[in-house]
Structure formats: C-alpha cells, structure tokens
Amino acid sequence: MDSIIEESLHQWAEEEIDALLAEIVANSMWCEPVPAEAAPDSSDSHLWRLLAAEYGSTLVTGDKLLLGNPPTAHSVVSPRSYVEMLRGYSIHEPVGISSILTTGPG
Numbered sequence: 136m137d138s139i140i141e142e143s144l145h146q147w148a149e150e151e152i153d154a155l156l157a158e159i160v161a162n163s164m165w166c167e168p169v170p171a172e173a174a175p176d177s178s179d180s181h182l183w184r185l186l187a188a189e190y191g192s193t194l195v196t197g198d199k200l201l202l203g204n205p206p207t208a209h210s211v212v213s214p215r216s217y218v219e220m221l222r223g224y225s226i227h228e229p230v231g232i233s234s235i236l237t238t239g240p241g
Contacts, residue, residue, distance in 0.1 A: 147218075155221075175204040193217070
C-alpha cells in the first residue's frame with residue numbers, strides 16, 4: 136500500500152527512485168564552501184556558499200524564499216520542476232547531478 140501512495144505522489148516506481156539515488160551517490164563529489172553573495176535568509180548562507188563552489192550548479196528545494204531569489208549564475212528549482220526536467224533523461228545516464236544540491240522541505 137505504501138508504494139502505491141508513494142508512486143502516486145511522484146509517479147516513479149521504487150526501482151526508479153533507487154536507481155536515481157544510486158546515480159546521485161555515484162556522481163557526487165565533496166565540495167568545500169567558498170565565499171558567496173548573501174543568501175536571502177542568513178540561515179541559508181551555507182547553501183549559497185556551496186552553490187558558489189561549482190559554477191552553474193542547481194539547488195533543488197521547496198523553500199519559496201530561495202526559489203524566488205536565486206544567486207547569480209546558478210539555478211534554484213522546486214523538486215517538481217527538477218523531476219520534470221529529468222523526465223527527458225534515462226535515469227541510468229549521467230545528467231549533471233554532481234552539481235545539484237537538495238534541501239528538505241522549506
């Protein structure tokens with residue numbers, strides 16, 4: 136029953152989610168934060184510093200304040216927008232996920 140509910144929320148089967156998470160882990164890299172412009176909320180400054188560490192990186196978040204105020208040269212997108220963007224790719228192919236940060240509910 137839980138998998139039916141989960142699948143209806145994001146329309147991905149459990150195996151697809153597992154494959155995506157494995158791809159994220161396989162393509163991840165350690166980033167040290169660097170100086171960056173001020174975040175719209177000072178408690179999110181660490182996210183702006185991590186984004187600044189990788190040119191053109193993307194933050195995936197549900198935080199409306201961050202979504203409405205992306206830093207220069209970076210993208211801030213909602214989880215739904217990011218999933219829609221991924222739909223054009225096979226989850227077994229690299230999609231540049233090494234430069235994507237995610238946050239919990241905003």
